[in-house]
Amino acid sequence: MTASARDLPAVGRSPRRSPFRGGRGRLSLQRQLALQVGSLLLLATVLFPVVWVFSLSLDPLNRSRPEGLSLIPSNATLEAYGKVIAQPTNNPISFGELAFNSIKIALGASLVSVLIGVLAAYAFSRLRFSGRQVLMLVILGVLMLPPVATLTPLFVMLNRIQLELPVLGAFNLRNSLLGVGLSIISGLLPFAIWNLKGYLDTIPKDLEEAAAVDGASTNQTFFRIILPLAMPALAVTAFLGFVSGWTEFYFSWMFLNKASDQTLAMALYSMQGQFTNTPWSVFSAFAILFAIPPAVVYFFAQKYITSGLAIGAVKG
Amino acid sequence: MTAVATTIEARAKGRVRGGILGGGPRRTRIAYLYLVPAFLVMGIITLYPLLFQVWMSFTDYGIGNLRATAPPPHYVGVQNYVDILASQLAIPNFHFVRLILYNLFWAFSNVAIHVVLGVGIALLVNTKGLWFKKAYRALFIIPVVIPPLIVATVWKNMYDPDNGAVNLILAGLGKFLGMAPDAFRIDWLRQVADPIPFIPLPLAFFAMLVTNTWLGWPLNAVVATGALQSIPNELYEAAEMDGAGPWQRFRNVTLTYLRPAMIPYAIYGFVITFNLFHLAYFMSAGGPFGRTELLVTQAYRLVNDQKLYGVGASFAVIMFFILLSITLVTNRLARATQAVEEL
Secondary structure, three states: OOHHHHOOOOOOOOOOOOOOOOOOOOOOHHHHHHHHHHHHHHHHHHHHHHHHHHHHHOOOOOOOOOOOOOOOOOOOOOHHHHHHHHOOOOOOOOHHHHHHHHHHHHHHHHHHHHHHHHHHHHHHHHOOOOOHHHHHHHHHHHHHOOHHHHHHHHHHHHHHOEEEEOOOEEEEOOOOHHHHHHHHHHHHHHHHHHHHHHHHHHOOOHHHHHHHHOOOOHHHHHHHHHHHHOHHHHHHHHHHHHHHHHOOOHHHHHHOOOHHHOOHHHHHHHHOOOOOOOOHHHHHHHHHHHHHHHHHHHHHOHHHHHHOOOHHHOOO | OHHHHHHHHHHHHOOOOOOOOOOOHHHHHHHHHHHHHHHHHHHHHHHHHHHHHHHHOOEOOOHHHOOOOOOOOOEOOOHHHHHHHOOOOOOOOOOHHHHHHHHHHHHHHHHHHHHHHHHHHHHHHOOOOOOOHHHHHHHOOHHHHOOHHHHHHHHHHHOOOOOOHHHHHHHHHHHHOOOOHHHOOOOOOOOOOOOOOOOOOOHHHHHHHHHHHHHHHHHHHHHHHHHHHOOOHHHHHHHHHOOOOHHHHHHHHHHHHHHHHHHHHHHHHHHHHHOOHHHHHHHHOOOOOOOOOOHHHHHHHHHHOOOOHHHHHHHHHHHHHHHHHHHHHHHHHHHHHHHHHHO
16 A cells, blocks of 8 residues: 555656647747756756755764865765764664565565466456455555554554564564564555456456467466566566565554564654754665665666556556 | 567467457466465455554554453543544543644645645746756655655754754854844744744744645646646747737646646545644654644554554544545545546
8 A cells, every 4th residue: 555655657658749739830039948947947846856965965074063064065074974883872783774674664564466467467367256346446455555554453462472582582472573474464455456457457358368268277377477577567666575575664653662673664763853963964865775775676666666557558 | 678578488379368458267266376475464464453543443452452361452432533533532632623634734725835836946946047947856856865764854844943044043143143142942833822823833834834845845846847848839939929928828737737637646645644643743742731732643652652542543443434434535636626627
């Protein structure tokens, strides 16, 4: 569900035409300049927060606040990045360890939901069975809920699972990365099923029908035909799931108590609170390092992400 | 390749079964096999918790009932529901009707701005002969690629009253007009007094509206661009020949083609914005005095800060019905607009 916040609709790929000018004639120089000024101003507003954070991150550590607006501050330095990598918050935990915790949650939740999700998506998209519509409605109903909807019962239920493990000692499923991962799956799985079903619906049935005529079983059709064709959608769904796990906040913040379990999102939140003494340069360097992995993938794989999502195919 | 391999293998086995869409008990059994993993997992970590939550909502489940050995909570009937709906909760700044109205207005105002700006900017960057068109389109997508959590924290920093970028820029502009820089120590996210006397909305609302506009219009522009590019050029030429001016061409051709793409997306955006946790929680923290709280952030606060698990459960159930009504209404709207288009 968190992932769906970043859904992109499919974009048609027909030749470009102007809505204003009826497709003929060229821009007068005056008009061109006016539109350029408008576009550049717009670009400035889009880029400003990014430039601001970048310039803050170059401030030296002995300055807790910026001295003013400047692209490259005086005495610019990369000290803040060094500090972030070594120990960004007051907790004795490095950026690498925080990132590793986030990766564990994100990778686990996204892989599990895609692998299980594609099986269910195949059944919903291709097989006819009794109860199909009811079950699909159940998925859609869950999909409608924000992740906060399952917060309370999951907290209470997972908290009941407390074990005395031989080596690890006391283990509380609620207060563990595993518990948070499970909670994320509870929101991610319905999204994966729905999105993958939408994609499978767009795959033409000719191949499968040919295979069926030749005697291929349902399983063979799924593993030999559907699965390879659905790879782009699997990759995109897994990526979106990964990003929502990478930046997950609600569950981790409420469930996790141990400093060693902290995630990137938790550290970011604790850095910008009212009562923190984190220099802005450290906060900014942290935000940049945190944002870069998903942003880079997103920026360069946009076309594939767009085409791997089902929402464009859904008629309102 | 794969299909060929399958064909050959199947032929070698010499078996032929019914068509792919054929029903029958055997198909049904296979279908259930494919569904078992998903529904097993969902049953345990999604559906059962949701039902458990309904039971919790009729109890006074609190922090004392958390431990495995703790006594069970007391049954309190619909007390939690009554307390929420009547705004009688023992927590500060909780007013249920205000919360819902604000949340609806928040979603509606944001989406209206996103759609209008998105369409306008799509028209701008689709203008024929505009230089650097591709570069603009590529760069305008930047807000979309940054995780919302980070957008919220960075904008909170920019709204800082003392050293924030927004006040620094305003002070810089003010200098030209001969204003003292101290005039711009605006506490964007915490100021208590409403900026516009006759509109009961705090400054934090407007500040977050700006942030969410920055965040929201690019995707709308992408959707609008897709729709614009699907308009056949002949339509404009025909309209022009019939003597239609630029405004008429825009209204009758451009808007007609934009509507079917934009309306479903606007509805989708409405639901997303309605449940937008990050800005309200990270930027204003619901303040001042809980006036920019959304249902999702209030729900989170009830359980995370106040540890009122029973009340939180009731709140989640109420939220479910609110979201259900919104979905039903928007579905009906979508169907109505579709019907109009088919006329």
